[in-house]
Amino acid sequence: MPRPLDHARRAELLEGVIAYIADRGLAELSLRPLAEYLGTSSRMLIHYFGTKEQMLVAALETQRPDIAALFAGIDDPEVLKSRLGQSFTLNTTGTASISIRVLLQVLGAATVPGSPFTAYATDAIEVLITAMTETLTRINPSIEDPEAAATLLISGMRGVIMDWWITGDTGRITRSVNLLVNQLF
Incomplete structure (x- = not known):
């Protein structure tokens, strides 16, 4: 049975993804270094977001101003x-x-x-x-x-x-x- 999503942790991860991109850039983004930066594993990132691209789009959506x-x-x-x-x-x-x-x-x-x-x-x-x-x-x-x-x-x-x-x-x-x-x- 798949592990249920912890929505608070997901939000934390998305905030961390934005900070990582701002600090290190998008061009060389790789899941393993990102996961290490976020204090998790690349497997958990896939669990929360599906793909790297889906994770990035979800992170960007959190930043969209009104x-x-x-x-x-x-x-x-x-x-x-x-x-x-x-x-x-x-x-x-x-x-x-x-x-x-x-x-x-x-x-x-x-x-x-x-x-x-x-x-x-x-x-x-x-x-x-x-x-x-x-x-x-x-x-x-x-x-x-x-x-x-x-x-x-x-x-x-x-x-x-x-x-x-x-x-x-x-x-x-x-x-x-x-x-x-x-x-x-």
Whole structure:
């Protein structure tokens, strides 16, 4: 008879998986070193999650922020500009930075043909674009193509955050964020 799942332990493991990826990266992820890091065995990870890919997607799902809440109630372009400018700081420090760092790794891995992360990455991008499109439409109904504007903004922010983590050039990146945000309005 299979051993029943300990849901509290499963949640603990998922939190540990995110910390591991943030600390050591997704590219070289292997079950044995991950299991050792988590204080368990690779067999137990398979018991809890099925496959490595299923485990990673489950861990990512625990990190998904409420995107709609980030932009809810914003009806003023200046408030949106401020919120986006602040998001650079929030997404590069503290606990949010772990989620964003892991998400960026997954988005990169999803570009490989046949990636097990394609569906997750597609959904993550669609959620962001939809929320931003709705916000831009609410703020300025005269924007000719709000979905394209939202795509440019979200993709640009994602790019400058990744650039900052690679280069650490805060001054250049801050200027770039401000330029990107101000281009829309």
